[in-house]
Amino acid sequence: QSVLTQPPSVSGTPGQTVTISCSGGFSNIGGNLVNWYQQFPGTAPKLLIYRYNQRPSGVPDRFSGSKSVTSASLAISGLQSEDEADYYCASWDDTLRGEVFGGGTKLTVL
Amino acid sequence: QVQLQESGPGLVKPSETLSLTCTVSGDSVTSGSFYWSWIRQPPGKGLEYIGYLSYSGSTNYNPSLRSRVAMSIDASKNQFSLRLSSLTAADTAIYYCASLTQDLWFPDWGQGTLVTVSS
Numbered sequence: 001q002s003v004l005t006q007p008p009s010v011s012g013t014p015g016q017t018v019t020i021s022c023s024g025g026f027s028n029i030g031g032n033l034v035n036w037y038q039q040f041p042g043t044a045p046k047l048l049i050y051r052y053n054q055r056p057s058g059v060p061d062r063f064s065g066s067k068s069v070t071s072a073s074l075a076i077s078g079l080q081s082e083d084e085a086d087y088y089c090a091s092w093d094d095t096l097r098g099e100v101f102g103g104g105t106k107l108t109v110l
Numbered sequence: 111q112v113q114l115q116e117s118g119p120g121l122v123k124p125s126e127t128l129s130l131t132c133t134v135s136g137d138s139v140t141s142g143s144f145y146w147s148w149i150r151q152p153p154g155k156g157l158e159y160i161g162y163l164s165y166s167g168s169t170n171y172n173p174s175l176r177s178r179v180a181m182s183i184d185a186s187k188n189q190f191s192l193r194l195s196s197l198t199a200a201d202t203a204i205y206y207c208a209s210l211t212q213d214l215w216f217p218d219w220g221q222g223t224l225v226t227v228s229s
Contacts, residue, residue: 002156035215037157044206044219045157051213088157092214098172099147099159099214 004102011108017077020105022089032092034072039086084109112136114207114220127195132207134188140165145210146190150203197227
């Protein structure tokens with residue numbers, strides 16, 4: 001059972017916008033930064049979004065992040081087949097005194 | 111950009127101690143630019159934070175693993191290491207090393223190394 005809760009799976013068709021939610025509490029998302037990672041099968045995770053809504057160089061602006069109190073969201077607009085991957089949210093937890101990850105969400109592009 | 115590469119045994123026996131090393135290029139492990147961290151992922155499952163250490167030697171470990179984990183830095187080789195003791199099958203996972211910023215995100219990751227705990 002992960003400290004941060006994500007839906008196991010989401011799906012969409014090319015061109016659509018999909019949103020992946022990440023629910024936490026005041027000890028993590030409510031008081032600390034939220035970051036998102038993208039992972040393709042058989043490869044290492046890659047930083048996708050940091051500090052809620054910042055994109056590393058090379059990440060398309062189709063990816064955006066937001067936060068509201070103790071939840072965060074990752075939105076992917078103009079969905080493309082190459083976006084099919086697993087997505088993880090992460091945040092520092094003040095109670096556990098460590099980094100916590102969501103359980104991951106598998107995005108399927110229909 | 112920092113490059114990281116894990117190395118170590120792919121198979122370890124139950125009750126033994128796992129030792130993994132991460133070789134860093136593109137930055138010095140003693141530069142203070144990053145913390146140095148380990149994360150693992152059981153086959154088909156999600157990511158689990160193991161811990162991090164700083165160039166000064168201060169550490170932070172996942173409370174669920176704290177009694178079995180130790181991390182260290184070898185500045186002469188620009189490497190950092192993970193030791194995990196009293197292994198069980200539940201420790202079977204892909205182990206990743208990663209850089210960690212002061213604001214606590216992981217910008218660069220190694221490719222990962224699969225460790226299987228089995229007799």
